[in-house]
Amino acid sequence: MYRTKTTLEQWRILQAVVDSGGYAHAAKLLNKSQSSLNHAVAKLQDQLNVQLLEVKGRKAFLTPAGEVMLRRSRILSQSAQDLEELAKNINQGWEPEITIALDLAFPREYLLPVLKQFQHDCRGSRLKIIDTVLTGTEEAITEGWADIVLTANIPKGHLYEPLVEVDFIAVSHPEHPLATLESPIDPEELLQHIQIVIKDTGKSPVENRGWLKAEQRWTVSQFHAAIELLHEGIGFCWLPTHYVQPLLKKGSLAQLSIKGSSFRRIVVSMVNPHPDRMGPGTRMLTEMILAERQITQ
Incomplete structure (x- = not known):
């Protein structure tokens, strides 16, 4: 040495x-x-x-x-x-590392101001931000591996603070056969086409949950990967409105009007899996997120 x-x-x-x-x-x-x-x-x-x-x-x-x-x-x-x-x-009890489990659908623009502020007060704590989807986000709570969880899937018995509503819409390439059908589209028609879905990050994913019932299913891990396939005219996908709005305005994607439901809404909430033993850094970050909620609302 x-x-x-x-x-x-x-x-x-x-x-x-x-x-x-x-x-x-x-x-x-x-x-x-x-x-x-x-x-x-x-x-x-x-x-x-x-x-x-x-x-x-x-x-x-x-x-x-x-x-x-x-x-x-x-x-x-x-x-x-x-x-x-x-x-x-x-x-003094300040955590050396703080982990946030972040549902992929959560609008990042709500979190970025918080992180910018927190960097000045973090006292050297490392911050780990993990993207999660569906069951994977629930496991961050039930298994307790995250300090803060932003999710729309809350297991029973856990307290939560609602943060923001997120709308999902079905989209495809403007020249995809679904986009040329007379609106509104019969949901049965969707079963005849490939659905692009985002991979559930859980250890035991529930593959038929919610809107993921299509038999012809291609799975990707990120929204941008789904959009790349859509741009090639492959399939359709339910994606957050805030994520695809610029592409709809540009005309590179088209929104599908579906009979009975043209959009799906979720409410992303914040959960502290260990509310009784939060460290000062986690508590500060939690309060900052809640304060940002007040500003955005």
């Missing part, structure tokens, strides 16, 4: 000498003797076999090598400070 020749204290002294414009001011700032600072910097240069400072008159100036080393040393010092701060936060 490599053992460093230098210490953080030596680099801290070098930074203080440069930032203060000399040894005298740095000595007052650090509450140390000027001779001890001279000795520390001289030893640092000797250990590295690189001249970092040169004294002209009463002032110390960085050499070109010193400029590079100083810049890197600031990153080192900040990392050490961040590491100690993280340990302090963990000791």
Whole structure:
């Protein structure tokens, strides 16, 4: 294992000498003797076999090598400070990692302002955002592997906060046979065509749930993959309105009018699987999401 020749204290002294414009001011700032600072910097240069400072008159100036080393040393010092701060936060109960299970249908524009704000207050906590679909989102709650779950599928016995309504519409290529039929389309007619569906991320998916009853079924993992197939004239798909609206306006996709139901609506809610043992970071993020709900409504 490599053992460093230098210490953080030596680099801290070098930074203080440069930032203060000399040894005298740095000595007052650090509450140390000027001779001890001279000795520390001289030893640092000797250990590295690189001249970092040169004294002209009463002032110390960085050499070109010193400029590079100083810049890197600031990153080192900040990392050490961040590491100690993280340990302090963990000791206070602040989570080292927070996991969000995010239903693929949830409009990302509602969450992005929250994440932008949270980055300044996260205290070094890592944030893991996992896209989930149907049963997979439920498992994030029942198995408790997520701290915050945004879902339309809520298992019995769990409290939730409604956040946003999401409408799904059936779409296809404008020249697909379904798009040329006289509206509204009989639901039985849909069974004669390929339905593009999004893969359930659960361990035990319910394949005939909801709108996924078509026998001719092609499965993809993301909305954009479904849209790529639709653009090639393959099948039809139920997709969130907010996701396909620009493509409908552009004319590259067409909305299908179906007898009895031209759209399907879900309500995406927030669930905290461990409400009694939420850490401070999870609690803060939860409150931020609820505050954003108030703004968007």
